[in-house]
Amino acid sequence: MFTVTVHTTGAGELVVRLPQQRVTAEAGTEDKGPSPIAPELKELAWGAGSFIVLFVLMRVVLFPRVKNGMQARYGKIRDDHESADAMRAAARGEVAAYEQELAGVRAEAAQRIQAVRDIIEAERAIAIGVANERISASRADANAVNEAAKAAAAPHIKEAVADVSGRAAELATGRKPDAAMVNSVVTSLIGAGQ
Amino acid sequence: MLGLTFPPINELIRWRDIFTSFNKVGLIAVLAALIGIAIFLIAGRKDPLKAPTGVRNLAETGVEFIEDQIVMQTMGKDGLPWTPFLLSLFIFIYLCNLPGIIPIFQMPATARMAIPLFLALVVWVVYNAVGLKHNGFKYITAMAWPTSVPIGMRPLVGVIELLSNIVLRPFSLAVRLFANMLAGHMLLITFAFLSNAMFTAHTKQFFLRPMGVLPLFMLVFLTAFEVLVGFLQAYIFTILTAVFINSARHIEH
Numbered sequence: 001m002f003t004v005t006v007h008t009t010g011a012g013e014l015v016v017r018l019p020q021q022r023v024t025a026e027a028g029t030e031d032k033g034p035s036p037i038a039p040e041l042k043e044l045a046w047g048a049g050s051f052i053v054l055f056v057l058m059r060v061v062l063f064p065r066v067k068n069g070m071q072a073r074y075g076k077i078r079d080d081h082e083s084a085d086a087m088r089a090a091a092r093g094e095v096a097a098y099e100q101e102l103a104g105v106r107a108e109a110a111q112r113i114q115a116v117r118d119i120i121e122a123e124r125a126i127a128i129g130v131a132n133e134r135i136s137a138s139r140a141d142a143n144a145v146n147e148a149a150k151a152a153a154a155p156h157i158k159e160a161v162a163d164v165s166g167r168a169a170e171l172a173t174g175r176k177p178d179a180a181m182v183n184s185v186v187t188s189l190i191g192a193g194q
Numbered sequence: 195m196l197g198l199t200f201p202p203i204n205e206l207i208r209w210r211d212i213f214t215s216f217n218k219v220g221l222i223a224v225l226a227a228l229i230g231i232a233i234f235l236i237a238g239r240k241d242p243l244k245a246p247t248g249v250r251n252l253a254e255t256g257v258e259f260i261e262d263q264i265v266m267q268t269m270g271k272d273g274l275p276w277t278p279f280l281l282s283l284f285i286f287i288y289l290c291n292l293p294g295i296i297p298i299f300q301m302p303a304t305a306r307m308a309i310p311l312f313l314a315l316v317v318w319v320v321y322n323a324v325g326l327k328h329n330g331f332k333y334i335t336a337m338a339w340p341t342s343v344p345i346g347m348r349p350l351v352g353v354i355e356l357l358s359n360i361v362l363r364p365f366s367l368a369v370r371l372f373a374n375m376l377a378g379h380m381l382l383i384t385f386a387f388l389s390n391a392m393f394t395a396h397t398k399q400f401f402l403r404p405m406g407v408l409p410l411f412m413l414v415f416l417t418a419f420e421v422l423v424g425f426l427q428a429y430i431f432t433i434l435t436a437v438f439i440n441s442a443r444h445i446e447h
Contacts, residue, residue: 033208034306036376042211043308046220047290050227051313055282062234063278066253069242076243 154190162186198391206383207306207376222303226289230282260284260432268436269443276439279320283313284432287371291424294379295417302424305375307368314368317435322359325442336445363438367431374427378420385413 034040166182209218237253240246246254260281265273290309294302304310325333337359338352392406 033202033204036203036207037307039308039311040219040306041308042215042217043219043223043303043306044312046216047223047303047309048312050223051282051286051309051316054227054230054286055279057231058234058282058285059278062231062238063257063281065238066234066242066250066257067277069238069240069250070254070257073242073244073246 158183158186158190161190198387200384200387203380206380207301209301218299218301219303219306219308222290222293222299222301223286223309225293226286226303229289230285233285256281256285264429264433264436268433269440272443273436273440276436280432280436283317283435284428287313287431288425288428291375291428292421294375294382294424295420300382302375302379304371304427305379307372310368310371313371313431314364317367317438318364321363321435321438321442324439325445328443329445333442333445363434367434371427371431374423378416378423381416382413382420385409385416389413 162179162182165186166177166179169177169182211217212221233249233256234253237246237250240248240250242250257277260277261274264280264284265277269276287304290303292302293299294305322333329336337355339348340351340355341348343351386409389406389409392409393403395402395406397403
């Protein structure tokens with residue numbers, strides 16, 4: 001047993017006295033306890049036994065069980081990753097195929113629309129041609145009717161104009177003009193106007 | 195005046211036998227082994243295909259720590275079969291160190307020489323056996339007559355190598371662990387005693403008693419520090435074991 005003495009001086013300083021072995025009369029017979037350095041056999045035996053049991057169980061049972069479990073999980077995770085990659089690749093392939101198919105359908109649709117447009121355009125041209133021909137024919141017919149009507153109305157118009165002109169000349173001059181001359185003048189004027 | 199009675203070291207490490215030839219150090223060693231076994235037994239019973247939690251997570255973290263931070267760093271992939279041995283060493287040492295800061299126990303089993311000495315001897319036997327198995331008698335001759343150094347230096351280096359491998363390595367392994375843990379234990383005791391003595395001092399210096407909080411703070415800090423020291427010493431012992439085994443396998447290095 002030794003004592004560390006701590007006391008304060010008047011100035012308030014803390015003084016520590018180093019331990020000094022206190023030799024007592026009974027020190028020689030006192031149990032000093034185990035050596036702090038020398039190993040004790042009983043501790044060695046318990047420590048050795050405990051470690052050997054731990055190591056043997058760890059080597060034979062405990063570690064393989066945990067490690068196999070870890071490897072199984074890592075394998076499952078790896079497989080899951082691989083299957084996910086495969087699914088992703090397959091999905092990408094399907095999307096690509098779908099897009100390709102879609103592009104094909106769009107191209108075909110465009111072709112069909114173009115073909116229909118061409119057909120419609122051709123039919124429109126034909127219809128316009130037919131309509132133009134019909135219009136031309138109708139116009140020709142109308143012209144002919146018109147000409148015929150004009151030809152039919154011309155003698156009456158000349159006669160009426162000659163009557164009006166002769167009457168007007170008579171009113172203006174007080175004499176009745178020569179009918180043949182009036183007719184001749186009217187005929188020449190109408191002919192000049194046409 | 196403040197009298198602090200500090201018991202001798204022999205007194206501090208004397209534990210009465212719980213029963214014949216079984217004291218606290220033996221109890222800690224047994225508990226360390228049992229706790230290690232229990233952790234891995236429970237971990238092994240859980241469904242390994244589910245994400246690890248709790249005890250299984252702890253066990254797997256231990257396995258991965260030994261494999262990634264010790265085996266792969268020192269021995270490479272070839273050293274993976276040594277994982278159970280190194281894992282057992284690490285767990286056993288760490289669980290023997292930890293009771294130094296656990297109330298009631300307050301004593302690391304490795305602060306006694308017996309366990310570090312036994313473990314160092316085991317490591318010594320193992321790495322020399324590995325060296326002899328892998329290299330035959332060349333293991334001894336390569337140590338005694340190292341061809342990788344200039345011929346004039348070989349006798350000197352040979353003696354150093356032989357001494358290092360045969361005597362110094364197990365000695366340093368054992369003493370490093372034992373001395374560090376005993377020193378930590380003594381530090382905790384010292385500050386605990388000092389703090390207690392100052393709190394209970396019969397003195398007229400009124401400021402002395404509250405000043406007992408200073409060694410108490412130091413005690414708390416050192417207790418936290420001992421958690422780190424316990425882990426670090428277990429790690430150092432285990433990684434040195436891996437280094438020794440690997441160097442025994444490849445004597446050309």
